[in-house]
Amino acid sequence: MCLETQVLIIGGGVTGTGLARDLALRGVQSILVEKKDLNAGASGANHGLLHSGGRYVASDPETAAECRKEGDILKQVAAGCIEDTGGLFVAVEGDDEKYIADFPHLCSRSGIPVRALDPSEAREFEPALNSKIIAVYEVEDASIDPFKLNLENMDHAQALGSRLLRHTEVMAFDRNRKRIQRVRLRNTKTGEDILVEPEQVVNAAGAWARKVAAFAGAPIDMIYSKGSLLITDTRLTTRVVNRLRPASDGDILVPGGTVSLLGTTSIRINSPDDIRPTVEEINAITDYGSAMVPALQKTRFIRAYSGVRPLIGTQSGQGDRSVRRSFALFDHIQDGLENFVTITGGKLTTYRYMAEKTADLVCSRLGVSAPCVTRTEPLPSSETSQWTEPGRAPREWIKNKNPEDIILCECEMVPRSVIDSIITSLRDKDDSVDLRAIGLRSRIGKGLCQGAFCGIRITAYMFDEGELNADEGLINLREFLNGRWKGIRPVLWGASLIQEELQEAIHCGLFGLEL
Amino acid sequence: MEHFETKLTVIGTGMTGMAATLFAANRGIDTVLVGSTSEIMFASGFIDLLGVHPIHERKSWKNPWQGIAEVRRDIPNHPYARMDETDIRTAFDQALSFLKDAGLPYLRRNEQNCRAVTSLGTLKSTYCIPHTMWAGVEALEEKSPCLLVDFRGLKGFSARQIAAVLQHEWPNLRTVRISFPEMEHMEEVYTEALARNLSMEHNRVKLAEVIRPHVKGSVYVGLPAILGISSSYEVACDISDKIGAKVFEIPTMPPSVPGLRLKEAFEEQFPLRGVRPFFQKQVLNVHNGPGGEFKLDIGGDTTEFGVKTDGIIMASGRFLGGGLRADRHQIRETIFGLPVTQPSDRRLWHRRSFLDSRGHPVNRCGLEIDDEFRPLDKSGHPAYPNLFAAGSVLAHQDWMRMKCGSGLAIATAYKAVKAYSQMNERPVGP
Structure with a gap:
């Protein structure tokens, strides 16, 4: 598969999705690639x-x-x-x-x-x-809510014609003198190779920006x-x-x-x-x-x-708390590259400004004169971005009073209709569906049971709907549980340890998921 | 406040406490039982003896007795290493005979584990299987044509999932989803309600009518575990006759109907056998009497009863049962403040991956005991001559990974009761 685009954005944090939206609002079309899923890095792991x-x-x-x-x-x-x-x-x-x-x-x-x-x-x-x-x-x-913020930015950009490729990793940059001519990508789930021929490339890989820049032959200190x-x-x-x-x-x-x-x-x-x-x-x-x-x-x-x-910055004698928190935009001219930009550092609070500055540079290179409008253009709410908010799903569920809509995640009261809507929107965008992707876009696995019960219920539901087949479903469930474990493990005492013991009794004692 | 005197008090109403009480009653010992009975609801219905050892090798044992012999050799502090096989066999005989009398017959192959299908589609190797689930074991062995049935509105149980996960192992599986008769209007159905519904013969007629057209060439029909509560064996036989295929149950995610059956069986039978149960109560305080006996304050939130007892069997369980409690720094035993063998630091309680095949060290913490199953104090001596401990509260076992939960419960309960009665043959006190 070979794709052409004006701008290839690398990184599905909020800087990348904010940039995709900013560009789209200026009439510039982009493809955003993310090696995992949206907000997988610091954009999804901060204070909010x-x-x-x-x-x-x-x-x-x-x-x-x-x-x-x-x-x-x-x-x-x-x-x-x-x-x-x-x-x-x-x-x-x-x-x-x-x-x-x-x-x-x-x-x-x-x-x-x-x-x-x-x-x-x-x-x-x-x-x-x-x-x-x-x-x-x-x-x-x-x-x-950094998840809602990110999903809304991406949804808006996609509505305006941008593309998102999740689970897609940069493998190599093909350079032709001062330009990156082609970017070789690989889908980490299917192994499919994808070629992109972009006019401009933006490295918005956050903590991975150094690695991506090094691929392009443009060292930065981080x-x-x-x-x-x-x-x-x-x-x-x-x-x-x-x-x-x-x-x-x-x-x-x-x-x-x-x-x-x-x-x-x-x-x-x-x-x-x-x-x-x-x-x-x-x-x-x-x-x-x-x-x-x-x-x-x-x-x-x-x-x-x-x-x-x-x-x-470089390693200094002082603690990292004293390193400046402003962002850095590299034009990489001194690295001999004319169509490669890195934007990193900064804060969730300043993501929009970072996107604006980056888009300004990219647009000047593309010869696009349309101004940035994200300072005043409201971020539209979208169907799929609303379910990350705690308490939202149960409120809607009660309001709609649809008796057919049963609750699949009981801790966070996430009904079947929400799972359906997330699955549909992922499928519409030709994306893969798994428990983690649903978890990112909703509250499942985030309540007291941490996926112990809802993980099993939603797995069963996805089998029923034909979204999972054969061994895939249990691998999916194991990955989901091991993913939640990272966050549970250091807080296991008191009531959380009791919950964990019950989970292990069911998942290992009865179901033998570890075997 | 009412006062009682008794010979033996069993603290805890999980599988261990229930088994200890049963063995004490069988010996004619005057027994009080205290506990909240909610934990046994989490039993799956299967009775494991020993499934896996060593766990990091994921070595599964076809013959659990050989596995136990290996455990004895490899883990000298494992509770199984403190008892001989004859006691374990006697314990199982007594437990299964009780369950049969209580209307919950179990089947086993004496020297072998059997494999059964779970609601996730995994295969569980276990020792004793409720009669209502037995046909599933045979069907799986024969790989016979089988129909799996699930119900509209029953969450977490997908026949399609089971068939998909097992497609290589058991290709002859077909599935059908039906509405439970007369519950077609309900968007959500619950296993307990379905089980109570099927206790009535006329409801079984209706269910059989709905299932029968789908059976076609299938010899077996698998259903979630909903075939009645107190008379599950009769319900299963009756439905098999009505459908014209051998029906079996697949255990669902706990708390489930098979756990409820166990709970109800024990609760009904104990008063008939002279046991004085204090269900939904707990031991609030323990005092030592002058003659070496214990005085217990028993109640919900405040003391309602005082019980003077010659001996105690702790079957108080782990974290879920309340026998152990962890704070940010350490793990304590909750009733007597006994020392708990544990990793030196919370950093070592759990491994980096949930499904790490070595298991989590926290699951091997617990009480040290002597060969009479008396918990030890800090000096390494029995804390009291008349205090015994059994079940999951004991250290050096990981029942969830070794698949020995119920076996450990039943066997150690038997041994603790035996040790108590041998002690009673000697004079008590200073």
Whole structure:
């Protein structure tokens, strides 16, 4: 198969899908290739925090100001993905008093609205806060659903004529002097080889950008910082809660729908592949986080997850927290390449701006003069992107009152109709259907059972519908369960360990899935 | 608060606690049983003895007794290594005879495991099989033409899945999906409701009428485990007659009807055999009496009964049963605070992959015991002369991976009761 396109985008994180949409809105057609599935990297493994900028006022005022500006834009154009929770920065006894005193001035310097609150007043509307907090500032943080955001960007781009190739990996770039003439791709599921002849290539591979750039003969310096996060089984606060101190471990708690997300850590790693949260990280995050919200010592965690921050720069003596969080756009001219661009680094909050800057460069190379419109053009909601939101599926299910629509995932109340709609939309786009793909696009496997029951029910349903055949179904189920395990393993104590024991009794004791 | 005195108290109402109570009753020992009975609902219905050892080699044993001999040699601390084969055989004979009397006949090949189909389409090797599932074992061996039936609205059970997964092993499988008679209007049906429905003969007539036209050349008909509750054997025979093919059940995802049958059988039979059960209660406190006896506070949330008992068998299970509890740092035994053998650190509890063939070290943690099945204290001596432990709470076994859950429950319960009664032949106390 040989495809032609104006732009080939490599990487299905939100930068890549945001770029596909930005280009499509300017009338530029693209193919986006992703070696796994959408949001498989840092775009799907973060806090879901739309930063007010307060976090970076001391270490990186430029990024702080960028966050502030982009946060305001996204609250307008991507309102459906955002819960405007507001945020707090809180200090506890023993925290650096100078940092506390400087904070409002630093915020003002980057144009970030901030308001001092009386700690007792803050505890009235956030009763989970530690009684020992000594200072509180209110900022304009919000929570954002990175899955919905990514799916909506991609859906819109596809509606405007772009293509998405999931499970498709770059194998090689064929260079002809200063141009990449052809890109050799392979479908990782079917093994099928695909050739693409693009006018421009954008490397938006996030933490894998160095690897992709190296394929093209364009070295870039990157460091990888792993961050791990925890999901609680209930929502602990209504607002985002940040620790008022220089960025460190376990100091942000972000509410997301019916749960809260606690993170993070920052651990230098050598490769972005096969990362997972560890017991040590989980212990550390829990202990630090409970200084702000003591209930974290007793709360039940559903699972943990890890992402890799792609940071631009060389190895420095300082910790990775001090590396700037702004993004980097490489034109690769000095590498002797005229149609290859790398965009990496940055933050979820600034993804749109990163896409805009990249599209500007690509369009100038293509001779396209249409301006960027993503600053004002609202992101349309799509049929398939809505089911990642906790609580959405049950609400719709109750509203529709369709008695034929039985619930297949009982923890998160995901009915058959939602599974059907996801399967249909994947099939419409000529994509493969498996439990993981459905999991990415819905809440299945994300509740208390972590796939133990719904995994089996949905497997049976997919067999019934002819979506799975022969041995494929059980391999699919095993992959799904092993995938969930990565996140469950470090939080297995208390009630979660009981749940795991039941799961193993059924899946191994009775079904012998390990044999 | 009411007070009772008894000779023996069994704590725990999973398979181990039920079996221990049965063996004690068989010996005429005055017995109190305490527990919440919900755990046995998770039983699949199969009674494993030993399926796999060593687990990392995935070595499956056709003859479980040979497998046990190998376990004894390789894992000297495994509970099976502390009992001889005669005791295990006696335990199984007594347990199966009880179940038969309670209307739940089981079948086995004395020296061999059998293979049965699960609802996932995998094949499970096990030792004793409910009579209602037996025809499935034979059908699989013969690879006979067989019809698998599932029901509209029954989640997690797909005949098509079973046939697809087994297509190489058993090509003669056909499937059909039907609506359960008179439940056509219901969008979702539940196994327990279907099983209660089929307890009535006229309902079986209707179901047989719906299935019969689909049987065609099939000798066997497989259904999810819904063939009645207290009289499943009669229900299965009757439906076989009515359909004109040998009907068998396929176990469904727990909690399931076969687990419910076990629960109901024990609950009904024990009072008839002189056992005093405190179902849906738990032991809240244990006190030591002056003569070496125990005093137990029993109740739901608050103490409702005081029980003075000469001896105790702990059949309190693991995490799901509540016998062990884990916090972020360590694993504790919940009733007596006995030392629990465990990995030194939570990092070592679980392996990186869920389905790692070596199993998870946390599943081998538990209580140390002596040859009389008395749990040991920190010094390595029996914590009490009259306290015994049995079942999954014991260390050095991984029943989920070795496929020895019910066997371990029944065998160790037998041994603990035997040790208790031998102790009773000696004087108790200081």
